[in-house]
Structures are given as structure tokens and as C-alpha cells.
Amino acid sequence: MNAPLFKFGLFGDETSLVVAFVIGIAFGFFLERAGFGSARKLSAQFYLTDMAVFKVMFTAIVTAMIGLFYLSWAGFVDLSLVYLTPTFLWPQILGGLLLGFGFVIGGYCPGTSVVAVSTGRIDALIYGGGLLAGIFVFGEAYPAIEGFVNSSDMGQLTIPQLFHLPYGLVLFAVVLMALGGFVGATAVEKILARKASES
Amino acid sequence: MESATGRGPAPYMNPYLAGLGLGLVLLASFVVMGRGLGASGAFSSVVALGVDAVAPAHAQANEFYQGYLDRGAGHPLKSYLVFQVLGVLAGGFLSGALARRVKRTVERGPRIGVGPRLLLAFTGGALMGIGAKLARGCTSGQALSGGAVLNVGSWAFMLMIFAGGYALAYFVRRQWT
Numbered sequence: 001m002n003a004p005l006f007k008f009g010l011f012g013d014e015t016s017l018v019v020a021f022v023i024g025i026a027f028g029f030f031l032e033r034a035g036f037g038s039a040r041k042l043s044a045q046f047y048l049t050d051m052a053v054f055k056v057m058f059t060a061i062v063t064a065m066i067g068l069f070y071l072s073w074a075g076f077v078d079l080s081l082v083y084l085t086p087t088f089l090w091p092q093i094l095g096g097l098l099l100g101f102g103f104v105i106g107g108y109c110p111g112t113s114v115v116a117v118s119t120g121r122i123d124a125l126i127y128g129g130g131l132l133a134g135i136f137v138f139g140e141a142y143p144a145i146e147g148f149v150n151s152s153d154m155g156q157l158t159i160p161q162l163f164h165l166p167y168g169l170v171l172f173a174v175v176l177m178a179l180g181g182f183v184g185a186t187a188v189e190k191i192l193a194r195k196a197s198e199s
Numbered sequence: 200m201e202s203a204t205g206r207g208p209a210p211y212m213n214p215y216l217a218g219l220g221l222g223l224v225l226l227a228s229f230v231v232m233g234r235g236l237g238a239s240g241a242f243s244s245v246v247a248l249g250v251d252a253v254a255p256a257h258a259q260a261n262e263f264y265q266g267y268l269d270r271g272a273g274h275p276l277k278s279y280l281v282f283q284v285l286g287v288l289a290g291g292f293l294s295g296a297l298a299r300r301v302k303r304t305v306e307r308g309p310r311i312g313v314g315p316r317l318l319l320a321f322t323g324g325a326l327m328g329i330g331a332k333l334a335r336g337c338t339s340g341q342a343l344s345g346g347a348v349l350n351v352g353s354w355a356f357m358l359m360i361f362a363g364g365y366a367l368a369y370f371v372r373r374q375w376t
Contacts, residue, residue: 003230003231003233004229004230004231004232004233004234005230005231005232006231006232006233007233016232016279017277017279017282018282019231019232020232020279020280020282020283020286021282021283021285021286021289022286023224023227023228023231023232023236023283023286024282024283024284024285024286024287024288024289024290025286025287025289025290025293026220026224026227026286026290027221027224027236027283027286027287027290027339028286028287028288028289028290028291028292028293028294029220029290029291029293029294030212030217030220030221030224030290030294031221031287031290031291032290032291032293032294032295032298032300033211033212033217033220033294033298034211034212034214034217034218034221035211035212035217037291037295037300038306039306039307039320040306040307040308040375041211043374043375044375045364046364046365046368046375047368047372047375047376052211052214052217055214055215055218056214056215056217056218056221057218057338057342057343057346058218059214059215059217059218059219059221059222060218060219060221060222060225060343060347061222061343061346061347062222063218063219063221063222063223063225063226064222064223064225064226064229064347065346065347065348065349067222067223067226068226068229068230068347068348071226071230076230077229077230079348081233082229082233082234082348083233083234083235084345084348084350085335085336085340085341085344085345085350085352085353086335086352087350087351087352087355088335088352089351089352089355091333091334091335092333092334092335092341092352092353092355092356092359093355093356093359094330094333094334094359095329095330095331095332095333095334095335095356095359096330096334096341096355096356096357096358096359096360096362096363097330097359097360097362097363098326098327098329098330098333098363099326099327099330099331099334099337099338099356099359099360099363100359100360100361100362100363100364100365100366100367101323101326101330101363101364101366101367102322102323102324102325102326102327102330103323103327103338103360103363103364104323104363104364104367104368104371105319105322105323105326105367105371105374106319106320106321106322106323106324106326106327107306107319107320107323107374107375108320108323108324109238109327109337109338109339110238110239110242110327110331110337110338110339111236111238111287111337111338111339112338113324114238114284114287114288114291115287115288115290115291115295116291116306117288117291118287118288118289118290118291118292118295118301119291119292119295119300119301119302120295120301120302120303120304121304121305121306122303122304122305122317123305123306123307123316123317123320124306124320126317126320126321126324127320127321127323127324128242128324129321129324130320130321130322130323130324130325130326130327130328131239131242131324131325131327131328132242132245132246132249132324132328133321133324133325133328134324134325134326134327134328134329134330134331134332135239135242135243135246135328135329135331135332136246136249136250136328137325137328137329138263138328138329138332138333139243139246139247139250139261139263139264139332142261142262142263143261143262146262149333154351154352156350157350157351157352158348158349158350158351159349159350159351159354160349161351162351167349170349171349174349182215
């Protein structure tokens with residue numbers, strides 16, 4: 001058991017910033033490769049004509065999930081040291097809804113907007129300005145809404161823990177769901193492409 | 200699309216292949232750092248620093264800003280996510296340049312002007328800024344990273360993103376289709 005490397009003191013805070021930069025490069029590279037520097041490509045997810053957002057996102061989730069599971073099973077990674085953002089259910093449900101609204105209105109999410117800026121998209125730059133403005137509004141409102149932001153605190157909680165199910169079983173269910181989703185998404189894309197070519 | 204003067208932009212990568220690459224990056228982040236990917240936190244650092252520069256006493260009194268300003272002796276911008284986002288900027292440009300996709304343009308559908316599109320971009324960004332702070336993360340930090348470690352809040356959050364997007368898609372269709 002010697003990973004996560006940072007948690008086992010293999011390198012310090014200063015080096016972690018270099019690591020952050022390098023991981024960021026790879027992250028941005030694949031986001032752009034996928035076409036996520038384009039708001040039209042991203043927003044097509046919500047009109048069902050191009051479901052790359054779903055496909056890329058769930059392939060990434062499944063890949064990292066299975067990889068982490070096996071590395072933990074092999075005794076290489078201590079899963080308990082991998083950070084879990086605590087669950088605050090209601091703020092996260094409302095936050096997700098606002099993000100969904102913002103996604104289809106703005107055309108980007110925060111990470112993809114950075115990629116879009118790097119490839120010259122002016123609308124992504126303006127989106128970034130909106131993002132800063134929204135965070136400022138949240139910051140100013142924070143003293144008033146603090147109670148809600150910190151409500152329904154469930155702590156660090158995973159789906160297997162919540163439903164008392166084996167980790168591997170939930171993992172298997174997620175994989176099946178993703179595969180089903182991929183087949184369904186491709187079928188819908190084909191139907192809509194046929195409709196578009198007929199009209 | 201071939202242009203008269205040279206080769207046009209390269210086609211995008213197969214989504215499953217790009218997803219595999221992204222998943223391996225996320226896995227590497229978990230293994231090396233013990234944390235996932237993130238983006239919105241970097242924007243929060245910028246906002247907190249801005250407020251601190253203009254009204255230091257006001258920023259000192261606000262717990263939210265303080266969370267991004269307390270970096271021990273270090274500068275608030277010397278934060279993990281700020282460096283990650285700078286990397287995303289570099290990586291995105293690298294991929295875009297290699298594929299001839301770097302172009303100064305405004306992304307919009309055929310039925311909307313530049314002005315209204317930019318207004319909507321700003322509005323969407325603002326909604327996301329509020330949403331991401333409420334949810335303690337965005338598509339990267341919550342949905343993607345938390346999704347892979349089967350985090351309860353992340354999955355609830357992710358389902359709501361899709362629900363919100365589909366619920367509103369009809370009303371902004373003129374922007375995209």
C-alpha cells in the first residue's frame with residue numbers, strides 16, 4: 001500500500017503544484033480532443049443530436065472507477081485516503097439544477113470553458129466573466145445562505161455505504177448502466193440524423 | 200472540411216477513446232494526489248483575491264472568501280486548482296493547435312446574433328458560478344471525479360445537471376439549432 005503517492009509523503013506541496021499543472025495539461029488535452037472546446041458540440045447533448053458529452057463522461061467515470069477498484073484490490077491504493085467531497089444533499093441537488101440550466105444557456109461548464117478560451121472562443125471568455133460574477137454573488141450572499149449551504153450534511157458517503165451493498169456490485173451496475181446508455185444514445189443519434197436528412 | 204488554402208480542422212476523437220484518455224488522467228490524479236480533477240475552485244480563488252484587494256475588511260469577515268485566502272504563508276493563487284486550470288489552458292491549446300482548431304470565433308447556432316449569444320454566455324456562466332459553489336464543485340470536481348468514486352452527492356448532482364439541461368433546452372433552442 002503506497003498510493004496515493006502525495007498522501008504517503010512522496011513529494012511536498014510545492015511539487016504538488018507542478019503535478020497539478022501536468023495533470024491539467026492532460027485533462028485539457030483530452031477535453032479538446034473530444035470536441036469539448038465547442039459550445040455547439042457540448043449543447044448538442046441536450047438536443048440529442050450528438051451525445052458525446054454523455055459518452056465521454058461515462059467512459060471516463062467507468063475507466064477511473066474500475067482502475068481505482070483494481071488498484072485498491074491489488075493493495076496498491078488505499079481508497080480511504082482518496083478524497084471524497086462530503087455530501088450536502090439539498091444544496092448539491094439545487095446546485096446541479098442550476099448547473100444544468102447554466103450549461104444549456106451558456107454552452108459550457110467551467111472546465112470546458114477554459115479549453116474553449118484556449119482555442120479562441122470569445123463566448124467562452126464572456127462565459128468565464130459570468131462565472132466570476134456568479135461566484136461573487138454567491139460569496140456576497142454567503143452569510144445569508146450559509147445555513148442552507150451547510151444543510152443536509154451526510155458526511156463523506158458512497159453509494160455502496162448508503163445502500164449497504166458491496167462496492168463491486170455497485171460498480172458492476174454502473175458499468176451496465178453506462179453500456180446501456182451508450183447503446184441507447186447511439187440509437188437516438190441515428191434516428192435524429194435520419195429525420196434531419198429526410199426533412 | 201477542406202478549405203481552399205489548406206487543410207481544415209481535424210475531426211474530433213472518437214468519444215469512447217477520448218473518454219478512456221480522460222478516465223486514465225482522472226485515475227492518475229487519484230493515484231498520485233489522492234484527489235480528482237477540478238476547475239471551478241480556481242475561479243473562486245480569483246474572486247476571493249479580487250474582493251480582498253478592493254475591500255480587505257469585507258473579505259476578512261466572510262467565511263467563504265477566507266476559505267480561498269487562507270493559504271498559510273503562501274499567495275492565494277498558489278493553489279492546486281489554479282495550477283490545474285493553467286494546465287488545462289495549455290493542454291487545450293496544444294490539442295487545438297495540433298488539430299488546427301484554434302480560431303477566434305463565437306460559438307452559436309444559425310439563428311442567433313453575436314450580441315444575444317454573448318449575453319446568454321454570461322448568464323449561463325453566472326448561473327453555473329452560483330450552482331457550482333452551492334454544490335461544492337462543478338462538472339469536473341463533482342460529477343466526473345465524485346462519480347468515479349461513487350460519491351452519493353456527486354451522483355445526485357450529476358443527475359440534476361442532465362435534468363436541468365433537458366428541462367431548459369426547449370426554451371433556448373434558437374441559440375443552438
